[in-house]
Amino acid sequence: xxxxxxxxxxxxxxxxxxxxxxxxxxxxxxxxxxxxxxxxxxxxxxxxxxxxxxxxxxxxxxxxxxxxxxxxxxxxxxxxxxxxxxxxxxxx
Amino acid sequence: xxxxxxxxxxxxxxxxxxxxxxxxxxxxxxxxxxxxxxxxxxxxxxxxxxxxxxxxxxxxxxxxxxxxxxxxxxxxxxxxxxxxxxxxxxxxxxxxxxxxxxxxxxxxxxxxxxxxxxxxxxxxxxxxxxxxxxxxxxxxxxxxxxxxxxxxxxxxxxxxxxxxxxxxxxxxxxxxxxxxxxxxxxxxxxxxxxxxxxxxxxxxxxxxxxxxxxxxxxxxxxxxxxxxxxxxxxxxxxxxxxxxxxxxxxxxxxxxxxxxxxxxxxxxxxxxxxxxxxxxxxxxxxxxxxxxxxxxxxxxxxxxxxxxxxxxxxxxxxxxxxxxxxxxxxxxxxxxxxxxxxxxxxxxxxxxxxxxxxxxxxxxxxxxxxxxxxxxxxxxxxxxxxxxxx
Numbered sequence: 001x002x003x004x005x006x007x008x009x010x011x012x013x014x015x016x017x018x019x020x021x022x023x024x025x026x027x028x029x030x031x032x033x034x035x036x037x038x039x040x041x042x043x044x045x046x047x048x049x050x051x052x053x054x055x056x057x058x059x060x061x062x063x064x065x066x067x068x069x070x071x072x073x074x075x076x077x078x079x080x081x082x083x084x085x086x087x088x089x090x091x092x
Numbered sequence: 093x094x095x096x097x098x099x100x101x102x103x104x105x106x107x108x109x110x111x112x113x114x115x116x117x118x119x120x121x122x123x124x125x126x127x128x129x130x131x132x133x134x135x136x137x138x139x140x141x142x143x144x145x146x147x148x149x150x151x152x153x154x155x156x157x158x159x160x161x162x163x164x165x166x167x168x169x170x171x172x173x174x175x176x177x178x179x180x181x182x183x184x185x186x187x188x189x190x191x192x193x194x195x196x197x198x199x200x201x202x203x204x205x206x207x208x209x210x211x212x213x214x215x216x217x218x219x220x221x222x223x224x225x226x227x228x229x230x231x232x233x234x235x236x237x238x239x240x241x242x243x244x245x246x247x248x249x250x251x252x253x254x255x256x257x258x259x260x261x262x263x264x265x266x267x268x269x270x271x272x273x274x275x276x277x278x279x280x281x282x283x284x285x286x287x288x289x290x291x292x293x294x295x296x297x298x299x300x301x302x303x304x305x306x307x308x309x310x311x312x313x314x315x316x317x318x319x320x321x322x323x324x325x326x327x328x329x330x331x332x333x334x335x336x337x338x339x340x341x342x343x344x345x346x347x348x349x350x351x352x353x354x355x356x357x358x359x360x361x362x363x364x365x366x367x368x369x370x371x372x373x374x375x376x377x378x379x380x381x382x383x384x385x386x387x388x389x390x391x392x393x394x395x396x397x398x399x400x401x402x403x404x405x406x407x408x409x410x411x412x413x414x415x416x417x418x419x420x421x422x423x424x425x426x427x428x429x430x431x432x433x434x435x436x437x438x439x440x441x442x443x444x445x446x447x448x449x450x451x452x453x454x455x456x457x458x459x460x461x462x463x464x465x466x467x468x469x470x471x472x473x474x475x476x477x478x479x480x481x482x
Contacts, residue, residue, distance in 0.1 A: 005334075007254060008251055008252045008253055008254040008329070008331075009251060009252075009254075009287060009291075012291065018329075018331070018332065044285055054277075054278050054279050055277055055278075055279050055280060055281045055285075057276065057277070059338045062336070062337060062338045062339055063338070063339055064338070064339060064340070064341060066341075066343075067339070067341055082327075082336065082338065084256075084325070084327065084338065085281070086228070086276075086277040086280060086281055087249050087250065087251035087254060087256060088225070088226060088227050088228045088231055088249055088251070088286070089137075089225065089226025089227060089249065089250060089251065089294070090137075090226070090250060090251055090252060090292050090293050090294030091226040091227060091292060
């Protein structure tokens with residue numbers, strides 16, 4: 001199963017779960033499965049039309065899906081998908 | 093850079109000898125460092141190790157921008173400062189410490205906020221900029237100023253247990269310029285998705301690690317030794333010790349240096365990050381009272397209910413003996429909130445309590461809720477200085 005790594009700022013929506021395993025065949029499948037399992041993540045990752053938000057980057061391995069086939073990028077069973085958020089510091 | 097003319101005293105040669113005996117670094121690398129001018133924006137968690145290592149390594153001129161003063165809560169990670177520096181401007185405390193570390197370095201300090209007005213004027217005198225800031229508006233400002241002025245931006249960022257580092261806007265020996273922050277994150281997260289007080293914090297060692305990596309990249313960029321972290325983003329998760337390095341590419345839609353640039357100057361970054369004045373006006377309007385008014389109520393034995401909507405771990409730092417009802421679950425506590433008495437709601441600084449009041453008013457029709465202006469921080473400042481602030 002492909003492994004999706006959830007970044008720290010989003011773990012409050014996954015009960016502090018740092019990784020999510022999925023059998024999804026594409027990035028879109030996996031993200032859909034993720035936001036179905038953890039509905040609080042939806043607004044953080046997807047806009048109203050269901051597209052990935054521009055401040056969230058998604059990688060398969062070390063490659064940005066924007067440079068591959070975007071949402072439709074295929075994900076193999078041994079791939080690691082990373083959500084990379086913009087972080088600025090620990091200030092409040 | 094004409095570095096041949098640069099000479100070293102006996103003390104300097106001895107100080108830098110561990111650099112000089114690395115064959116690919118040698119005295120040429122050290123000359124480049126001495127000729128270099130590096131601007132460090134922010135002298136906090138990232139800036140501390142950055143400044144200590146760049147100073148120790150012998151960068152010739154170091155500029156430090158910071159408008160803040162040293163606070164007790166800085167000392168958990170900002171290893172540049174000590175107890176005796178509390179209340180001092182950070183730039184002054186920093187230079188005193190750094191001069192003691194290496195008298196062969198020239199320091200220039202800017203005890204002011206880095207803004208769209210002064211940024212280009214400040215960075216024009218430097219070769220490399222290191223971004224050690226802690227908020228989105230300043231990160232976009234540092235990036236844009238670097239791209240517009242043609243400076244390398246050595247970047248690192250931290251949050252709780254997670255760190256990122258990269259080298260932006262770096263032009264390699266092949267003349268090709270690498271990506272910048274806008275290629276990675278074209279737009280900032282909306283303010284509602286930026287961590288609030290309840291979600292902030294950082295493990296103290298983490299900025300030490302990331303700031304040290306930044307210092308390393310600054311030195312590599314200056315000396316040309318090794319391959320800088322350009323076109324790549326380094327990620328570190330301290331909880332699992334997992335590290336990843338992913339690719340970052342130029343984006344043709346980058347407004348600064350894409351195929352059809354639309355931005356030729358600096359902009360209002362508070363507004364760009366959704367923190368503009370118009371946004372602030374939309375803050376919930378609720379009834380308020382000051383810490384002095386709360387004190388009189390308590391002193392007079394008024395029959396009031398005091399509610400704290402912070403998280404339990406914040407309550408453990410300091411509290412006013414209020415009933416704890418964290419904002420996230422506040423509606424579930426509605427039945428425990430009086431509809432008759434005057435009810436005072438507080439948090440750390442007054443933002444979350446205003447949200448809680450708005451939510452309770454809308455959902456349950458409360459009309460007796462008052463927000464403590466400035467939260468427990470105002471109470472600690474004006475009424476009881478024994479209350480710890482954070």
